Amino acid sequence: MGSPPICEGTLLGFWVFLLFSVVGVVECADCSESHIKASQAFSGLGVTIDCKLANGEFKTRAVGDVSNEGKFKVSLPEEMVKDGYELKEECFAQLHSASAAPCPDAQSGLEASKIVLKAKSIGKKNVFGPSQI
Template sequence: MMSLSVYSLAACADCEQSNIKAKHAFTGLRVTIDCKPENGHLKTRGVGKLDEEGKFKVSIHRKVVEDGKLNEERYAQLHSASHVTVVIIRIEF
């Protein structure tokens, strides 16, 4: 399978103020890369886990690329350990 990899970093905006270590804030979190074709609904294209620093890597299939351009809107969704969506962010590659 040919794939693209999405690398990124999550940040904890209020961990320091709340006296929470970032590694504890990211424990159990995962990220999905979801794409939306022009005429469709969001479809999960890849899943990854955040490490203790909030870094993640998610591989997605190259079929989202057509003529060298991405052909679907892309979103990164951060999920809790209980699979509740925490944050949705539109991403550009």
């Protein structure tokens, strides 16, 4: 069976609600083929919300953990959101290994994890999601 992968998973989707949180799910693409329990693959994984600064560098604005079921919720600082529905910076969700190293996303790349407005005022919540889902 072996040890669980160091950085296994793919961000499936996430949403930012008016409560200024990013929530989502991580998928283990080859856990069943490798005979690894998903809970082992998700153990120690985390998610950061990284935003691009004017000089092109990235700054981590928020951090959260991935549960054994692959779910996560990351609270955003209120000052990141303008008028309740617009992010003030270009931000991305990034999966991290237990050692805090960023996980590569070979399937869809950085642009797929960019947080964008999907719909305004659905059930009193503005919905944000990945740009390519």
